[in-house]
Amino acid sequence: MTLFLYNIFIRVYVLGIRIASIKSNKAALWLSGRKNIFNELQNWRNKYSGNEKLIWFHCASLGEFEQARPIIESIKEQYPAYKILLTFFSPSGYEIRKNYNKVDAVFYLPMDNKRNAIKFINIANPTLVIWVKYEYWYYFLTTLKQRNIPVLLVSAIFRESQPFFKWYGGLWKKILKSFSHVFVQNEHSIELLKLIKLDSNSTLSGDTRFDRVITIAEKGNQLPASLLNFCEGNKIIVAGSTWEEDEEEIVHYTKIHKDIKLIIAPHEIDKERILEIQKLFKNTILYSDFIVANHDAQIIIIDNIGLLSTLYQLADVVYIGGGFNQSGIHNILEAAVYGKPIIFGPVYEKFSEALDLVNNGAAFSIENALELECLLDKLFNEENLRANASQISKSYVYKKRGATNIILQYFQANRLLIN
Secondary structure (H helix, E strand, O other): OHHHHHHHHHHHHHHHHHHHOOOOOOHHHHOOOOHHHHHHHHHHHHHOOOOOOEEEEEEEOHHHHHHHHHHHHHHHHHOOOOOEEEEOOOOHHHHHOOOOOOOEEEEEOOOOOOOHHHHHHHHHOOOEEEEEEOOOOHHHHHHHOOOOOOOOEEEEOOOOOOOOHHHOOOOHHHHHHHOOOOEEHHHHHHHHHHHHOOOOOOEEOOOHHHHHHHHHHHHOOOOHHHHHHOOOOEEEEEEEOHHHHHHHHHHHHHHHHOEEEEEEEEEOHHHHHHHHHHHOOOOEHHHHOOOOOOOOOOOEEOOOOOOHHHHHHHOOOOEEOOOOOOOOOOOOOHHHHOOEEEEEEEOOOHHHHHHHHHHOEEEOOOOHHHHHHHHHHHHHOHHHHHHHHHHHHHHHEEEOOOHHHHHHHHHHOOOOOOO
């Protein structure tokens, strides 16, 4: 792709968002969140003397934020004098984490063009910039490089199908060269960077998500007594981040196995989605109603944000949604850290942890409701199979911890952060 085509893509993307915003609340939030962004950013910066050093973290959405979070919180604890600016590209991240109290400000990232990039960087004036996993915006990254501002990419993962490794990927290689250093999740990513001679400024660190889910699990967040009573003495399936396609696979099992209890946390919890789930499943209650009034329901629908990662500890078996969508499955590590057998749909090849857990017998992929029924029956009836999968899941996560410390050690060795 040439820069000319890149600029056309940006214009078409924004036009598409404007058209979509007529019907899509998410697209409308994407637009409204970027109005007056430079004035708001300048007003925030004007609160300080200008001498404070600032670290800028950028995440595409909520999943990438969870990868940034262990680093953010470690920096805030060890280097409290630094201000931290957090930006998101997607409303899915911004709207949920706009009040996150471990950073000093949260903004949307303006759409990438030369004017926006220069203006944003001039106002923010970062000392260090950390981007997470992906998000390769040409003008922002090349402007930072031109100004000799260190830019790190953390928890990156590369695949042969990406344009960096194609004959037409010249622009993308230039974007990748804008990073001062790249921390990758696996050895395969290092090998791919070697092919384009960009491995000299890279480190195999692993994925910071492992550190994050271990922190959540070891914190031991308490769950309401009513929820514990719901689960006690019952076989429990927790279905997390589900879409319509996932729910259609699960519903048959709940109809013919009345003894099984289901806790379902859909990926989106707007009123329309909740109503769809209530129509599909019988004998349900919303979590918001359940915690104030006990109910002899078979199925609890989680209608709030932030609870899912601790709910997995209640499960005998976990189902992770997204595997029937082109984008693939959602975070399976939040369940694996508790030592749970994990089931998901057929689209998971882009996720190394899913591949690893499937190959080791701790996770299972299904194509349809019949396969799901057979697998669930097997896991519930064969205790040794379930126990073995559980042990493998937990062990796998704990063996992968440590990415955050590797990144912080790089900061210290290169004096990127100074007390």
